[in-house]
Amino acid sequence: MASEITILLQRWREGDEGVLHTLMPLIYSELHRMARLFFRKSRGAVTLQPTALVNEAYLKLFDKVQPQFADRAHFLAVVSKVMRQVLIDHARAASAVKRGGQAQRVQWDTAIVVDSGRSHSQLRMLDVDRAIDNLSRENPNLSQVIEMHYFGGMTAEEISLVAGRSAHIIRHELRLARAWLGRELAER
Numbered sequence: 001m002a003s004e005i006t007i008l009l010q011r012w013r014e015g016d017e018g019v020l021h022t023l024m025p026l027i028y029s030e031l032h033r034m035a036r037l038f039f040r041k042s043r044g045a046v047t048l049q050p051t052a053l054v055n056e057a058y059l060k061l062f063d064k065v066q067p068q069f070a071d072r073a074h075f076l077a078v079v080s081k082v083m084r085q086v087l088i089d090h091a092r093a094a095s096a097v098k099r100g101g102q103a104q105r106v107q108w109d110t111a112i113v114v115d116s117g118r119s120h121s122q123l124r125m126l127d128v129d130r131a132i133d134n135l136s137r138e139n140p141n142l143s144q145v146i147e148m149h150y151f152g153g154m155t156a157e158e159i160s161l162v163a164g165r166s167a168h169i170i171r172h173e174l175r176l177a178r179a180w181l182g183r184e185l186a187e188r
Helices: 002-012 017-042 050-062 073-096 125-138 140-150 157-164 167-186
Strands: none
Touching: 002 017, 002 157, 002 167, 017 050, 017 073, 017 140, 050 073, 073 125, 125 140, 125 167, 140 157, 140 167, 157 167
């Protein structure tokens, strides 16, 4: 499916509107796969349903302009960012209902928060978002890598295609990003 999406995206970029009837179900299926990966990690901590996440992400991606995806890896990178935005918007809206009373919690990779002294199973999604933003100010590459991995469910190999670095380096960067975020989240 990966190469099929890449080929169809290329044909679409070249102006072949006829591929949309084949491409859109594949894209929707890929969005569902990514949402399932995220929600499997969150273990019911986020009240947004996977289908709602997919629908909102789909609308953000295709509502106003025709996005220009170079290939499947680029598509996954963009979708990771969009899914993060949708989840954070949802968490902010829920949190605004009763300041702090409805804060969304998210399951985070236990390797990140083992030393935090807090329950590693539940962190406020908004704390995770702020931590990733802080990381992006210090090291944009690490921030991008953890965002694609966590929110997009991308493997090191998929991230390496987007980032233009080897999968070995990406795995190393994921370890660094987890350690950095673990320290940052422990301070909260």
